Amino acid sequence: xxxxxxxxxxxERRDIELTDPRVTLLDLxxxxxxxTGTKKGCDRGQCGACTVLVDGRRVNSCMALALSHDGADIxxxxxxxxxxxxxxxxxxxxxxxxxxxxxxxxxxxxxxxxLIQEGQACDDPERVREGMSxxxxxxxxxxxxxxxxxxxxxxxxxxxxxxxA
Amino acid sequence: MKIFDYVxxxxxxxxxxxxxxxxxxxxxxxxNLLDLMKDGIVRPDRLVDxxxxxxxxxxxxxxxxxxxxxxxxxxxxxxxxPAFAQSYPAIAEALLxxxxxxxxxxxxxxxxxxxxxxxxxFYDTASACNKRRPGAGCDARHGANRLHAVxxxxxxxxxxxPSDFCVPLVALDAVTEIEGKTGRREVRVEDLHRLxxxxxxxxxxxxxxxxxxxxxxxxxxxxxxxxxxxxxxxDRTSYAFAVxxxxxxxxxxxxxxxxxxxxxxxxxxxxWRARAAEATLIGxxxxxxxxxxxxxxxLADARPSGDNDFKIExxxxxxxxxxxxxxxxxxxxxxxxxxxxxxxxxxxxHAA
Numbered sequence: 001x002x003x004x005x006x007x008x009x010x011x012e013r014r015d016i017e018l019t020d021p022r023v024t025l026l027d028l029x030x031x032x033x034x035x036t037g038t039k040k041g042c043d044r045g046q047c048g049a050c051t052v053l054v055d056g057r058r059v060n061s062c063m064a065l066a067l068s069h070d071g072a073d074i075x076x077x078x079x080x081x082x083x084x085x086x087x088x089x090x091x092x093x094x095x096x097x098x099x100x101x102x103x104x105x106x107x108x109x110x111x112x113x114x115l116i117q118e119g120q121a122c123d124d125p126e127r128v129r130e131g132m133s134x135x136x137x138x139x140x141x142x143x144x145x146x147x148x149x150x151x152x153x154x155x156x157x158x159x160x161x162x163x164x165a
Numbered sequence: 166m167k168i169f170d171y172v173x174x175x176x177x178x179x180x181x182x183x184x185x186x187x188x189x190x191x192x193x194x195x196x197n198l199l200d201l202m203k204d205g206i207v208r209p210d211r212l213v214d215x216x217x218x219x220x221x222x223x224x225x226x227x228x229x230x231x232x233x234x235x236x237x238x239x240x241x242x243x244x245x246x247p248a249f250a251q252s253y254p255a256i257a258e259a260l261l262x263x264x265x266x267x268x269x270x271x272x273x274x275x276x277x278x279x280x281x282x283x284x285x286x287f288y289d290t291a292s293a294c295n296k297r298r299p300g301a302g303c304d305a306r307h308g309a310n311r312l313h314a315v316x317x318x319x320x321x322x323x324x325x326x327p328s329d330f331c332v333p334l335v336a337l338d339a340v341t342e343i344e345g346k347t348g349r350r351e352v353r354v355e356d357l358h359r360l361x362x363x364x365x366x367x368x369x370x371x372x373x374x375x376x377x378x379x380x381x382x383x384x385x386x387x388x389x390x391x392x393x394x395x396x397x398x399x400d401r402t403s404y405a406f407a408v409x410x411x412x413x414x415x416x417x418x419x420x421x422x423x424x425x426x427x428x429x430x431x432x433x434x435x436x437w438r439a440r441a442a443e444a445t446l447i448g449x450x451x452x453x454x455x456x457x458x459x460x461x462x463x464l465a466d467a468r469p470s471g472d473n474d475f476k477i478e479x480x481x482x483x484x485x486x487x488x489x490x491x492x493x494x495x496x497x498x499x500x501x502x503x504x505x506x507x508x509x510x511x512x513x514x515h516a517a
Binding site for chain 1: 166168170171173192195196199200212216264266268271403502503
């Protein structure tokens with residue numbers, strides 16, 4: 001049986017015929033759409049490497065059935081920069097050495113973007129660490145990750161203040 | 166993963182009809198179900214996707230003072246709802262101590278109630294497990310079982326129920342609203358899960374086709390909002406299931422306890438309400454000797470199911486400490502690490 005689905009992926013509408021209901025959102029992105037920035041780590045919702053935004057919320061794409069998210073608006077790491085201008089979170093990860101090998105980084109960055117939007121951590125490093133606890137880093141770049149998220153959060157807040165002034 | 170049929174009903178009667186067929190299971194967020202399906206632990210013939218059903222995603226304040234939480238409300242949305250967190254702080258704290266932010270953004274409250282045990286032998290299809298295959302035996306019984314049950318277990322199954330959310334729900338007399346083939350009925354969360362006995366594969370009172378549509382908190386549950394906490398010991402600071410957890414809620418007047426609620430997680434095959442322990446606190450001053458006595462009573466029937474006798478002493482200390490934290494009062498803002506024993510509060514000793 002074929003299933004006709006439609007998604008908004010990084011701002012662009014994609015109509016996709018699925019021939020197999022077992023496809024996860026992660027496999028759809030990587031195998032069907034060639035968006036391989038989203039990584040498959042554990043494939044069990046434990047490592048966070050597959051984090052994407054679905055309707056503005058960070059989720060594990062490996063634990064999401066693609067069919068069930070028919071109609072969703074999805075943002076992946078490929079969709080966060082503006083041309084060659086990096087997203088503030090991407091720039092902060094570079095400035096603060098928030099990675100070493102880089103495999104977990106797309107998931108870390110998507111998770112950080114989600115965390116900043118959720119507004120629960122603000123400038124508290126403990127809350128940032130808790131808020132990023134769904135993303136594992138085998139290289140142990142956690143100190144840089146926390147610093148990067150705090151810096152990006154501050155950048156976003158400063159931007160809001162500038163716009164309000 | 167075994168191939169399956171996928172259906173997406175547009176209303177509740179259609180969903181119930183589809184899920185009543187043998188081999189069918191409901192799919193909500195899938196954060197537990199897909200995990201189980203990927204490893205062949207659960208092998209459904211058909212998924213009935215309820216995530217597109219209308220009317221199950223709201224938090225409603227009812228005229229009688231109760232609160233009705235639609236089954237598809239996401240864990241994160243409930244925990245971060247300011248009015249909810251203020252009225253039911255122990256539930257918000259429990260929710261935020263569970264899983265990761267990504268999983269909480271997806272996972273639904275109805276699904277949380279029906280998540281399966283994290284017993285490693287249940288997850289390993291090469292091991293014997295009476296839950297997975299009735300009559301197969303239980304490899305956990307004489308295996309690596311430091312995390313297994315100390316209350317309510319049987320020779321057939323020593324697995325624990327993993328939910329944090331269910332623990333304060335049980336303490337606060339929450340009720341599930343269930344739609345089924347014969348109409349709507351209500352079951353207390355405390356009664357929803359069965360003890361394993363000789364039939365550990367039968368985990369809940371739900372019949373084929375039954376759909377949890379909402380969870381309701383009775384009006385009286387807000388009496389505890391000033392003195393309610395959840396405390397959870399984990400093998401890691403965050404993003405881990407409970408070794409032992411406790412929800413404690415007190416209604417205190419002039420230093421004396423008017424009502425008390427205690428429930429434990431991580432220690433039994435179901436969220437464990439400690440009514441006898443609650444009874445010892447009624448009319449007593451809210452002080453440490455009273456909390457220690459209550460903790461002894463809460464664990465009076467506990468016995469190890471393996472290398473886990475430490476959990477009995479640990480649970481006693483956590484019960485006493487959660488009661489002490491509740492007596493100090495609900496914090497204005499949840500600690501950075503919700504429910505963590507490493508977050509300090511004034512007036513509470515870390516070593517009980």
